Each structure stands twice: as C-alpha cells, then as structure tokens.
Amino acid sequence: MPLLKHQLILHPDIVSQFELNKPVTPYERRVGFSWYLCPVTLANAREWLLINVEFGYCQLVVAPEKTPDYITDAAITAIECHLPDDRDDDNVSISRSGGDVSWHTADTMPVHVAERYQQAMQRLSKCKDVHDAEDVLDELNDTPLTIGSSTFAPTEGLEGLLLELADNFRHYVQTTHWWKVWWDAKRDRQPWLADRFGQG
Numbered sequence: 001m002p003l004l005k006h007q008l009i010l011h012p013d014i015v016s017q018f019e020l021n022k023p024v025t026p027y028e029r030r031v032g033f034s035w036y037l038c039p040v041t042l043a044n045a046r047e048w049l050l051i052n053v054e055f056g057y058c059q060l061v062v063a064p065e066k067t068p069d070y071i072t073d074a075a076i077t078a079i080e081c082h083l084p085d086d087r088d089d090d091n092v093s094i095s096r097s098g099g100d101v102s103w104h105t106a107d108t109m110p111v112h113v114a115e116r117y118q119q120a121m122q123r124l125s126k127c128k129d130v131h132d133a134e135d136v137l138d139e140l141n142d143t144p145l146t147i148g149s150s151t152f153a154p155t156e157g158l159e160g161l162l163l164e165l166a167d168n169f170r171h172y173v174q175t176t177h178w179w180k181v182w183w184d185a186k187r188d189r190q191p192w193l194a195d196r197f198g199q200g
Contacts, residue, residue: 003095004032006075027104056116057154072098090166168192
C-alpha cells in the first residue's frame with residue numbers, strides 16, 4: 001500500500017477556472033485525504049476553502065495567487081501542521097509531494113461536507129481579514145460534527161488519526177526484523193498502513 005495521498009475535488013462548473021497540468025477525473029473514494037474545493041467570500045474578495053471529507057476539517061487557501069500549486073500546498077500543509085510534534089521520525093505515513101495530489105470532479109458533496117460549507121460561509125462572511133478568518137475556522141474545526149455514527153471535532157479526529165499512524169509505524173519498526181523493514185522499504189511497501197486500513 002502506498003503512502004496516504006490527497007484528492008482535490010471540484011464541481012465541474014469550476015474546473016475551467018484552473019490551468020491544470022494533470023488529468024481531472026471523476027471522484028472515487030479511496031484511502032487517503034479527500035478535499036472539496038469551495039468558493040467563499042472574505043472581505044468582499046473571492047477566496048477558496050478546502051473541506052476534508054474524512055473529518056470535516058476546513059482549511060482556507062491563504063496564498064498570493066490561487067493557483068493549483070498553492071491549493072495543493074494548502075491541503076498538504078493542513079495535514080503537516082497537525083502531525084505529532086514529538087514524533088518526527090514516525091511521521092512517515094503521509095505523502096508530502098505535490099506530485100501525489102490528484103484532481104477530480106463531483107456534482108454533489110456529502111451531507112456533512114455541505115453542512116460544514118454552509119457554516120463556514122456564514123462565519124467567514126463576517127470576517128474583516130484573513131487573520132479573523134483563520135481564527136473563525138480554528139473555532140469551527142474545534143466544533144463537533146457528526147459523520148455517520150461518530151461525533152467528534154475535526155481537529156481532534158485528524159490529530160487522532162495522525163498519532164495512530166505514527167504509533168503504528170513505531171510499533172512496526174520495533175517489532176519487525178531489520179531485514180523485513182529493509183525489504184519493505186526497497187519494495188516501497190508500508191505494511192503498517194495496510195494493517196490500519198485493511199488493504200494489502
């Protein structure tokens with residue numbers, strides 16, 4: 001199983017607003033991080049908001065230009081800033097390469113993503129600048145929401161998963177013969193992820 005990667009999802013109507021140097025394909029759910037890219041208005045300016053499918057986490061694209069590269073960086077950074085600080089050597093489960101981010105389209109979004117989008121738009125419409133917006137989104141990300149049968153704050157859910165992945169990697173390294181670790185690395189395999197997500 002490869003490292004966890006990002007999928008960016010756009011409504012078909014907004015795809016033409018971006019010059020993409022990679023294919024845009026229909027969205028199909030897979031293991032990793034999926035983000036809906038949504039337009040928002042902030043201080044009378046149009047901005048972009050990323051909303052994570054797995055946890056409902058919201059990330060504003062703060063960049064001088066709203067190009068695909070900056071949007072890609074915003075998704076990667078949203079995950080990086082929640083990796084366990086004291087576990088740098090164990091934070092190896094997530095791809096941090098912009099080349100591993102794929103672009104997709106979808107006509108509709110899940111109910112919890114649509115609800116989070118509405119909540120974010122309402123709150124951002126009252127913000128005077130980016131600093132206000134980031135504070136508002138931090139508060140929203142700490143506000144519980146229900147996905148399926150689970151209720152949790154997006155930040156808590158995201159950080160919990162990242163800590164679990166770091167723990168799983170440490171356990172794998174500590175309990176696996178050195179030659180097996182070497183062989184898995186040579187074959188670009190991540191068995192600790194396969195154990196977590198039930199894939200071989």
